Amino acid sequence: MENIPVIKTERLTKIFPMGKGEFSALKGIDLKLGTGEFAGLIGPSGSGKTTLLNILGSLDSPSDGKALVLGQSIGKLTAKEAAKLRKEKIGFIFQSYNLLQVHTVYENVEFPLLLLNYSANERKKLVMGALEWVGLTDKIKQKPPQLSGGECQRVAIARAMVKTPSIVLADEPTANLDAVNSHNILQTMARMNEELKTTFLFATHDDKVIGYLKRKIYLKDGMIDKDVTN
Amino acid sequence: MIRFLLKGLIRDKSRSLLPLIVVAIGVTLVVFARGYINGIMVDMIEQTARFNTGHVKVTTKAYADNINQAPNDLAILDASNLILKLEDTFPDIDWACRIKFGGLIDVPDEQGETKSQGPAMGIGLDLFSTGSKEALRLNLAKSLVRGNLPTKEGEILLSEDFSQKLGVNSGDMVTLIGSTMGGSMAFYNFSVAGTVRFGNTGLDRGTVIADIRDIQLALDMTDAVGEIIGFFPGGYYNDELAEIVMAKSEKLFVGETGEYSPVMLRLRDQEGLSLYVDLTKSMGTIITFIFMLAMSLVLWNAGLLGGLRRYGEIGVRIAIGEEKGHVYRSMVLESVMVGVAGTIIGTSTGLFLSWLMQTYGLDISEFTKNATTGIMMPNLVRSRITPPDFYIGFIPGVVSTVIGTMLSGIGIYKRKTAQLFKELEA
Ligand SMILES: Nc1ncnc2c1ncn2[C@@H]1O[C@H](COP(=O)(O)OP(=O)(O)OP(=O)(O)O)[C@@H](O)[C@H]1O
Ligand SMILES: [Mg+2]
Numbered sequence: 001m002e003n004i005p006v007i008k009t010e011r012l013t014k015i016f017p018m019g020k021g022e023f024s025a026l027k028g029i030d031l032k033l034g035t036g037e038f039a040g041l042i043g044p045s046g047s048g049k050t051t052l053l054n055i056l057g058s059l060d061s062p063s064d065g066k067a068l069v070l071g072q073s074i075g076k077l078t079a080k081e082a083a084k085l086r087k088e089k090i091g092f093i094f095q096s097y098n099l100l101q102v103h104t105v106y107e108n109v110e111f112p113l114l115l116l117n118y119s120a121n122e123r124k125k126l127v128m129g130a131l132e133w134v135g136l137t138d139k140i141k142q143k144p145p146q147l148s149g150g151e152c153q154r155v156a157i158a159r160a161m162v163k164t165p166s167i168v169l170a171d172e173p174t175a176n177l178d179a180v181n182s183h184n185i186l187q188t189m190a191r192m193n194e195e196l197k198t199t200f201l202f203a204t205h206d207d208k209v210i211g212y213l214k215r216k217i218y219l220k221d222g223m224i225d226k227d228v229t230n
Numbered sequence: 231m232i233r234f235l236l237k238g239l240i241r242d243k244s245r246s247l248l249p250l251i252v253v254a255i256g257v258t259l260v261v262f263a264r265g266y267i268n269g270i271m272v273d274m275i276e277q278t279a280r281f282n283t284g285h286v287k288v289t290t291k292a293y294a295d296n297i298n299q300a301p302n303d304l305a306i307l308d309a310s311n312l313i314l315k316l317e318d319t320f321p322d323i324d325w326a327c328r329i330k331f332g333g334l335i336d337v338p339d340e341q342g343e344t345k346s347q348g349p350a351m352g353i354g355l356d357l358f359s360t361g362s363k364e365a366l367r368l369n370l371a372k373s374l375v376r377g378n379l380p381t382k383e384g385e386i387l388l389s390e391d392f393s394q395k396l397g398v399n400s401g402d403m404v405t406l407i408g409s410t411m412g413g414s415m416a417f418y419n420f421s422v423a424g425t426v427r428f429g430n431t432g433l434d435r436g437t438v439i440a441d442i443r444d445i446q447l448a449l450d451m452t453d454a455v456g457e458i459i460g461f462f463p464g465g466y467y468n469d470e471l472a473e474i475v476m477a478k479s480e481k482l483f484v485g486e487t488g489e490y491s492p493v494m495l496r497l498r499d500q501e502g503l504s505l506y507v508d509l510t511k512s513m514g515t516i517i518t519f520i521f522m523l524a525m526s527l528v529l530w531n532a533g534l535l536g537g538l539r540r541y542g543e544i545g546v547r548i549a550i551g552e553e554k555g556h557v558y559r560s561m562v563l564e565s566v567m568v569g570v571a572g573t574i575i576g577t578s579t580g581l582f583l584s585w586l587m588q589t590y591g592l593d594i595s596e597f598t599k600n601a602t603t604g605i606m607m608p609n610l611v612r613s614r615i616t617p618p619d620f621y622i623g624f625i626p627g628v629v630s631t632v633i634g635t636m637l638s639g640i641g642i643y644k645r646k647t648a649q650l651f652k653e654l655e656a
Binding site: 115 | 231234237238241242542543545546547548549550551552553554556646
């Protein structure tokens with residue numbers, strides 16, 4: 001497995017138009033990530049972490065170079081194929097949780113399975129399993145506005161994990177959380193990485209997160225500055 | 231997925247309430263306006279039919295050419311034969327002979343000198359034959375103000391307003407001064423049986439009604455009638471049926487030539503009613519479409535506002551792997567659900583209001599006071615609920631929400647995924 005990388009980029013470049021000129025947010029990124037890695041993009045604000053994560057998540061496409069995710073070239077996917085890739089293989093975790101506000105914890109976690117056309121029975125089993133992982137089985141009927149930030153992020157993790165994706169992309173998942181909650185969700189994710197062999201890629205400048213990472217990829221001005229594996 | 235969408239709709243009132251209210255109000259107006267306008271138009275048409283045009287009418291060619299003057303010198307001469315022929319060919323249609331006439335009503339005093347006098351528009355119709363529906367058709371019994379309906383020959387009904395102007399009571403003698411079919415002066419004495427008020431300003435001005443046999447005697451019209459009018463089964467004018475009847479009548483009258491040969495006129499061929507008939511047929515559709523357009527515009531804008539609030543939700547759904555097209559279709563599906571719910575509410579309230587207007591009516595006599603056309607505008611306007619009113623609201627209700635959502639949702643397509651996503655992060 002190690003020889004087929006989950007993520008592979010070659011001279012990945014992203015250029016945004018800016019006023020009359022343009023701005024290079026990513027300047028030739030070469031990166032390989034294997035199955036089961038627990039890695040993070042680390043760098044100051046504006047260094048291109050989110051931009052890279054969005055391309056790898058097939059939400060955006062490269063301006064130049066290659067981005068292969070599970071063997072699929074992101075720039076060449078149709079909107080439909082990109083959606084299918086996200087739906088089946090990629091889990092997202094956001095800084096601001098981004099839960100569906102009018103839906104319950106249970107329904108939020110169930111949503112990805114609805115898209116995947118799981119049967120009601122399978123959905124129930126998987127949702128309850130995921131909620132057990134994050135320790136929220138007692139809050140299934142609550143809605144996000146009634147939850148604490150830590151609980152919201154745990155729902156988001158359950159939502160990302162419920163379909164057992166190959167990759168989880170987590171953009172500043174702890175930015176809105178206190179230390180206790182941050183460690184709590186990081187431990188949960190580390191455990192999933194251990195037990196399910198899910199590949200994790202973070203974007204962060206939070207030391208608490210960095211402490212859990214097995215591989216640290218430092219970005220600076222849209223380029224890889226250092227790549228350190230423990 | 232539908233349950234998921236439904237839950238979202240029910241829980242997020244701001245997603246559903248505004249469009250629901252717009253649809254409910256719009257559909258209420260559509261249903262009510264249809265019933266109201268239909269009521270006015272159909273009442274007008276049917277009242278005109280009953281007093282004047284029939285649903286179809288047979289006269290001589292020459293009479294038809296000058297029909298507004300009711301030229302009795304051009305009347306149908308062999309009426310009893312013609313009516314047998316008509317009854318034989320069109321057994322479902324109720325045929326009736328009428329003579330319309332103009333003249334003076336003269337009221338004498340004790341010495342036999344004229345006490346008062348006034349111009350009258352008269353209708354001679356079959357009041358006495360068993361099985362004649364004419365008295366019922368003109369609603370004479372219910373329109374009676376003083377006295378009785380005529381029960382024997384030589385009796386006449388005057389409109390109440392006219393009788394007051396002339397100062398006559400039931401039981402008084404009056405003289406009809408008119409002209410015979412041959413063109414000489416005619417005098418005929420009637421005893422006033424009673425007075426009537428029809429609730430129609432034009433009719434109430436100077437109408438007199440007598441049995442057709444009296445009028446035939448008075449005007450020297452033996453076996454002659456001005457018009458034979460026919461009424462369709464079911465009681466309402468039907469343009470398609472009129473078309474068929476007319477075509478059949480042309481075959482029936484084939485071979486009869488000359489200006490005294492019979493012709494058939496449809497209701498729409500008389501009194502400029504064709505416009506009204508066409509309007510009645512298309513009015514419902516016109517109203518429905520106008521409202522549909524207006525509601526679509528409102529809902530489009532409401533959708534744009536609502537859509538802004540939902541960019542976050544849409545962004546996450548797309549990130550989780552839902553296709554844009556699927557998001558778009560699910561919003562359209564939501565709008566169908568809102569449209570259906572709004573239509574049900576709107577149709578119920580619209581029907582209720584129409585029912586009130588159908589039962590109690592609205593007095594518009596102030597506006598019809600000076601009407602002078604041959605079209606009869608009833609003084610009391612009533613709605614008329616027709617079967618389509620129960621379901622037609624779904625067209626503007628659902629179509630407008632769907633169009634509104636489709637237009638406002640185009641933004642989802644136009645926006646790049648990454649852009650939707652940026653807004654989500656913001
Ligand atoms: N759509 C865009 N149009 C123009 N410039 C953009 C766009 N998206 C990102 N950028 C620019 O690209 C650079 C990298 O942005 P990115 O969001 O990847 O940074 P980041 O490392 O995630 O920063 P932060 O830690 O603040 O989240 C920034 O300078 C940003 O202004
Ligand atoms: Mg960022």
